[in-house]
Amino acid sequence: MKLHLKFDFNAICRKVLDEKLLEHNIKHKIIGFGEVKLLEKLSADRLESFSNDLKEYSIEIVENQKSILVQKIKDTITDMVFNNETATNLKASAYLSDTLGHSYGYLSNLFSEVTYTSIENFIIIQKIEYTKQLIINENLNLTEIAFKLNYSSVAHLSTQFKNTTGITPSAFQRIITKRRELN
Numbered sequence: 160m161k162l163h164l165k166f167d168f169n170a171i172c173r174k175v176l177d178e179k180l181l182e183h184n185i186k187h188k189i190i191g192f193g194e195v196k197l198l199e200k201l202s203a204d205r206l207e208s209f210s211n212d213l214k215e216y217s218i219e220i221v222e223n224q225k226s227i228l229v230q231k232i233k234d235t236i237t238d239m240v241f242n243n244e245t246a247t248n249l250k251a252s253a254y255l256s257d258t259l260g261h262s263y264g265y266l267s268n269l270f271s272e273v274t275y276t277s278i279e280n281f282i283i284i285q286k287i288e289y290t291k292q293l294i295i296n297e298n299l300n301l302t303e304i305a306f307k308l309n310y311s312s313v314a315h316l317s318t319q320f321k322n323t324t325g326i327t328p329s330a331f332q333r334i335i336t337k338r339r340e341l342n
Contacts, residue, residue: 163339165296169242175216183209193234229273231259232266233281240285240308251282287323290316294332301328 173189180187183205186198201209210220221227235258239251252263255278259266270278286308293299293307301313310316320328 163295165292167241169238172218176213176218179209179212179216183212185209191234193230225269225273228259228261228266229270232270232278235259236278236282236285240282240289251278283319284323287320290320290328291324291331294328295335304328 172193176195177189180195185201185205188196188198190196206220213219221230232255235255236251239254252267255266256263267278270276270281274281289308290304293304299307301316305313305316308316310319317328320326320331324331326334
């Protein structure tokens with residue numbers, strides 16, 4: 160028997176983080192995705208123990224200011240693509256600048272310097288990941304997905320999908336359909 164699962168990355172991360180903070184008896188307030196305000200001072204040993212527990216879930220505490228801002232850029236983009244229907248209709252540059260309070264030029268240069276890729280490329284990768292989830296979990300057609308992700312056309316979505324994955328979205332749909340038939 161095979162199960163097909165639908166999940167929300169943000170909700171999962173928030174739940175794991177909250178559980179681990181409670182498990183370590185750390186008074187806290189979750190401010191936003193990837194951001195927690197500690198309501199008490201932690202000893203180095205407690206912080207290290209907590210950090211080690213998080214690593215089990217591939218969650219790391221970020222301390223470098225540039226890395227913190229790059230992580231905020233990634234989190235904002237992920238939220239924009241996966242969760243924020245209104246944000247996908249805005250220009251990503253304006254949305255990032257408004258949300259993070261820095262000029263897009265600064266954010267773009269910093270992101271490229273730290274990750275060796277562009278913000279635009281990261282957005283495309285996130286959109287393609289979301290497209291795959293929509294094909295698998297929502298049974299939406301490509302026209303609906305292109306509209307939902309604010310693509311100018313299905314052809315534009317298809318080109319980016321193929322450039323990113325090596326196959327067309329239609330071929331991906333056929334693979335998913337065949338896998339479902341076999342199970």
